[in-house]
Amino acid sequence: MRWIILDTETTGLEPSQGHRVIEIGAVELENRNVTGRHFHVYLNPDRDSDPGALAVHGLTTEFLSDKPRFEDVAQDFVDYIAGGELIIHNASFDTRFLDAELARVGRPPLAQLCTAITDSLMVAREMHPGKRNSLDSLCERYGISNAHRTLHGALLDSQLLAEVWLAMTRGQDGLLIDAPEPARGTGDGLVVGGFDASVLTVLRASETEMAAHGEYLEALDKASGGPCLWRKLDTPAAPAEGTAA
Known part of the structure; x- marks a missing residue:
């Protein structure tokens, strides 16, 4: 070219x-x-x-x-x-x-x-x-x-x-410039490299932020006429009849 x-x-x-x-x-x-x-x-x-x-x-x-x-x-x-x-x-x-x-x-x-x-x-x-x-x-x-x-x-x-x-x-x-060499190939065209999750920084929400998030979810509950998806995921499922709690 x-x-x-x-x-x-x-x-x-x-x-x-x-x-x-x-x-x-x-x-x-x-x-x-x-x-x-x-x-x-x-x-x-x-x-x-x-x-x-x-x-x-x-x-x-x-x-x-x-x-x-x-x-x-x-x-x-x-x-x-x-x-x-x-x-x-x-x-x-x-x-x-x-x-x-x-x-x-x-x-x-x-x-x-x-x-x-x-x-x-x-x-x-x-x-x-x-x-x-x-x-x-x-x-x-x-x-x-x-x-x-x-x-x-x-x-x-x-x-x-x-x-x-x-x-x-x-x-x-x-024609990639300065493209890194792949760690290894899977044989199907995908490139898989090592991943170390320990290097990720975890930022946790403050109490104020959690309270604001709760208010927002309550507003969603009212608007949708029932618990929103996030509420359902946070609520433990009731044990099935005949099983130990």
């Missing part, structure tokens, strides 16, 4: 308006392990970034002016993602831009170059309905430090998303 955790930065919000990709960052996971084989490149878009986009990523026109263009790295990018499943947060945004860049150099769309594209935002929304599921929110939810993230960066965001994705999918497909 090969996952490519991918993110981009762009000059604006719409490729149809001529906006371009200016950074691609990707992290490779093989069987849930980070391989260290990353893909990262800054790109010269031959245009300025919108002020709003520049405030997000901080990649100036001057900084990008000597960087390669997408056509210069297209083959390396295609080779890197081949045979992998792409994991992208809010995938529709990045795929629109990457498809536009690929089309400019006569390449097929992203979906034809990899095995699958999974939107981690949609997965997070299904797992945490009604909650915020931005990358920052997920980092906080799963205890992943993003204190060093002052500006958005494609490689940094991919590294954070890789940690989030592993936390979100922990235990799926039978």
Whole structure:
């Protein structure tokens, strides 16, 4: 199982308006392990970034002016993602831009170059309905430090998303992380381990708590028109006729 955790930065919000990709960052996971084989490149878009986009990523026109263009790295990018499943947060945004860049150099769309594209935002929304599921929110939810993230960066965001994705999918497909070895098997799929009851702490109810519980049971008796189940269990059964008391 090969996952490519991918993110981009762009000059604006719409490729149809001529906006371009200016950074691609990707992290490779093989069987849930980070391989260290990353893909990262800054790109010269031959245009300025919108002020709003520049405030997000901080990649100036001057900084990008000597960087390669997408056509210069297209083959390396295609080779890197081949045979992998792409994991992208809010995938529709990045795929629109990457498809536009690929089309400019006569390449097929992203979906034809990899095995699958999974939107981690949609997965997070299904797992945490009604909650915020931005990358920052997920980092906080799963205890992943993003204190060093002052500006958005494609490689940094991919590294954070890789940690989030592993936390979100922990235990799926039978791939348990740090799962303890079973003590012994029963042969029917159940795992049985030793159990020492002496380690359990027993907390006994106080007299006040017992009195409050009794009042509650009396209220149940009145509501049900007879002794409730707990009263019946507490009352010793009368000896059967003809037996000793």
